[in-house]
Each structure stands twice: as C-alpha cells, then as structure tokens.
Amino acid sequence: MSAQTHVPSLLSRAGTASALLAAFGGTMLAPGAVSEAQAQPAATRALDVAASKKGAPYRYGAAGPHRFDCSGLTSFAFKKVGKTLPRTAQQQYNRTRHIPASSRRQGDLVFFHYGRSVYHVGIYAGGGKIWHSPKSGQVVRLQRIWSKKVLYGRVR
Structure with missing residues (x-):
C-alpha cells in the first residue's frame, strides 16, 4: 500500500482532526467540552x-x-x-x-x-x-x- 492510499484511509477511520493532532502530539476535546482549567x-x-x-x-x-x-x-x-x-x-x-x-x-x-x-x-x-x-x-x-x-x- 502506498503512503497516498494509507493516509486517506487512516484519516477516514480516525477522523481528520484526531489523526492530525495525534500525528503532532496534540489532544482534542469533544465539542462543548471545557478546558482542564475550566473543569477545576x-x-x-x-x-x-x-x-x-x-x-x-x-x-x-x-x-x-x-x-x-x-x-x-x-x-x-x-x-x-x-x-x-x-x-x-x-x-x-x-x-x-x-x-x-x-x-x-x-x-x-x-x-x-x-x-x-x-x-x-x-x-x-x-x-x-x-x-x-x-x-x-x-x-x-x-x-x-x-x-x-x-x-x-x-x-x-
């Protein structure tokens, strides 16, 4: 499988934003979620x-x-x-x-x-x-x- 066919299938399974954040070490909150500071x-x-x-x-x-x-x-x-x-x-x-x-x-x-x-x-x-x-x-x-x-x- 080429990189071009692997990336789109990865994005469709994980969700574009989640895959990109995971690739760069970030985190994502669910829509409507509060930040850690606000959750205190x-x-x-x-x-x-x-x-x-x-x-x-x-x-x-x-x-x-x-x-x-x-x-x-x-x-x-x-x-x-x-x-x-x-x-x-x-x-x-x-x-x-x-x-x-x-x-x-x-x-x-x-x-x-x-x-x-x-x-x-x-x-x-x-x-x-x-x-x-x-x-x-x-x-x-x-x-x-x-x-x-x-x-x-x-x-x-």
Whole structure:
C-alpha cells in the first residue's frame, strides 16, 4: 500500500482532526467540552487566584486588585471565578455551607472566631495551611493555621 492510499484511509477511520493532532502530539476535546482549567472546581480556581496575590499589602477594607484585607481577598478570589461572597468575614461565614474539619478541601474557607464572632478568614490551601491577608503591615501569604478555634465553610 502506498503512503497516498494509507493516509486517506487512516484519516477516514480516525477522523481528520484526531489523526492530525495525534500525528503532532496534540489532544482534542469533544465539542462543548471545557478546558482542564475550566473543569477545576471554582473553589480550586479561587485558591489559585488568592495565591497569585502573594505579597500584596494588607489594607483595611480593601478588596483588590492590589491591596486586600482578609475578607477582601476571599471575596476577590471567588468573584474572579464567578462566585459572589458578601464583604465581611462574618457575613461570608453566614453565607457558606458549614463543614467539619474532616471534610475540608482546598478552596474551602477557614474562619477564625472568638465565641460566636468570626474575625478572620482565609482560603484553605491543604496541608493545614491557608492563603490570607493577615493584618496591617503584612502581606498576602501562605501560612500554617495557628489556632484550633477555626470553622470551615464551602462556597456554594
């Protein structure tokens, strides 16, 4: 069989685009499929947004894109992936689905509280760490969770 007769039969069996992509080492998604980045859960994408703000200075009441307070960072990150959160840490806690620590996943919110009052929020990064904007004079950073007085919430 000559190369000329082999190529057309290969193309008709595999489909022109698939054969060409395979020949050049590419991949093809089915029509209507989403990219790998789009297929990630919104919470994981929000975590990536928060991490991308590493080093941004803390500023009380700021919600980005260059300065943040704690709830400003979380609301900014989720807004970038199409989810709306209220402005304060307490309001965000009230809006999320509360989950036990044993069910936490990357991208869940971590709320620090005293009694019934939530005073700080960050985004769970895994391994007992959060991305957050700590306080005046500091910057957005990855930090180990320093308290046992935390609650977890999942953005719906």
